[in-house]
Amino acid sequence: MIEVKGLNKSFGDHHVLKNIDAQFHKGQVNIIIGQSGSGKTVLTKCMVGLHDADSGTIEYDGRDFASMTFKEKKLVRQDIGMLFQAGALFDSMTVEDNIMFPLSMFTDQTQKERKERAQFCLDRVNLTNAGKLYPSELSGGMKKRVAIARAISVRPKYLFCDEPNSGLDPKTGLVIDELIKDITEEFDITTIVITHDMNSVIEIGENIQFIYKGEKWWEGSKEEILRTNNQEVVDFVYASKFMKKVRADLAK
């Protein structure tokens, strides 16, 4: 479990995160939603240590990340897998080498063992024959799946996904969502997904945190978010005509 307590972060005079308290549960897909510029990505970057928080604590299974030594932080980071918006695959490496990279860096596995693990991860994301391709030869959806394969190659305890289905067609987005959900359950990891996409929230969301203007505004389940009367959440969730119709149908 990851627990954030009283987290504050400013850039100059701009107070981006205001006293955020949130819990992200193990074995669940925890979703952070909010408008663009609300502070979702900054919150995630603080959680993985890419930004230093001004105040507050981030606890990984009870261990405060900020008070850890450099070496301890490095060890925690080896338990973190992250799926970036654009995949962030290393261009100069093949898909197989991308997946094997963290294994080569942090394990003493032989080349044969690393290759087997990479192939297992590729099979898991349904890209069995993509190992020899370069990232430039992959479609957007394939890049995301390779990024997931790389993230799970080190058997992470925590998986962060930054807008995993942005730029993808709805069908491919659904495949990625299902993959994230399956992996979370299969490996019993703490998954945190940042998204704008209400389809993802409805499909895979279990513990949803709504960030509004840098504050943790609301939290609940996917059933609760559809029925909440919190005005800011309603404005966000039912922004499209289609969702307005869904709300009207729900009211009936």
Next chain:
Amino acid sequence: MFSYERRMANFSRNYMSIFFHIGQYILWMGRVFKRPEKRSIYRQRIFEEIQNVGYASIGLVALVSIFMGAVLTIQLAYNISSPLIPIYTVGLGVRDSLILEFSPTIISIILAGKVGSSIAGEIGTMRVTDQIDALDIMGVNSTGYLVGPKMIAAIICNPFIVIMSISLGIFGGYMAGVLTGEVSGTDYIYGIQYWFQPFYITYALIKTVVFAAIITTVPAYFGYHASGGALEVGKASTVSVVYSIVIILTFNLILTQMLLQ
């Protein structure tokens, strides 16, 4: 605000920015020298970078050096019109010019353009596409992993490149002298052997090693701290080459004063 005050404000801001970059560069370089996560991977990266930073530049350096030596010979021969100055001094002048200045400094400036822009572009692109963040999140020391092997590769390769440049420059001068008839082969060879100071080679190699570190780390610094998109990466690449050249020229002056006193 009065224009004088505005100019002063701009002046102090620019200078503060330079001090900020110097401080940040020194702290950032400290991370390059941290213990690598896995030595075998870093060793492999050094061999890859020797290919990128060194081997790939050999053709350009060879071409520039041959022409540089040829032009130096023709210019020196043209300017030595006094019968009191023996013609073999052309060989001596070409040799010393190449060893002391042209090969270590000019070739380093050319490499700052070729290799430096490529490094800034590569690392800058990795920054804006989150690849560096991905390394950091994995627990990899991204600065050490990306910059260390490039710097070591350049420090290993560039002395060989500069020795090659000196040799080819002298060869180019010989060919130009003989083919134009300005200097005979015998005079030229006598000139390049005349009053040779072995320390000049040491001086050239010391400069080359310092410049190799500048050529790789300054562009890497600008690429690493790039933000935004393709436009910013392009700007970082241009700025890094300009800074590299200015820093090379400054260190050239300092090292020359220190070593040739």
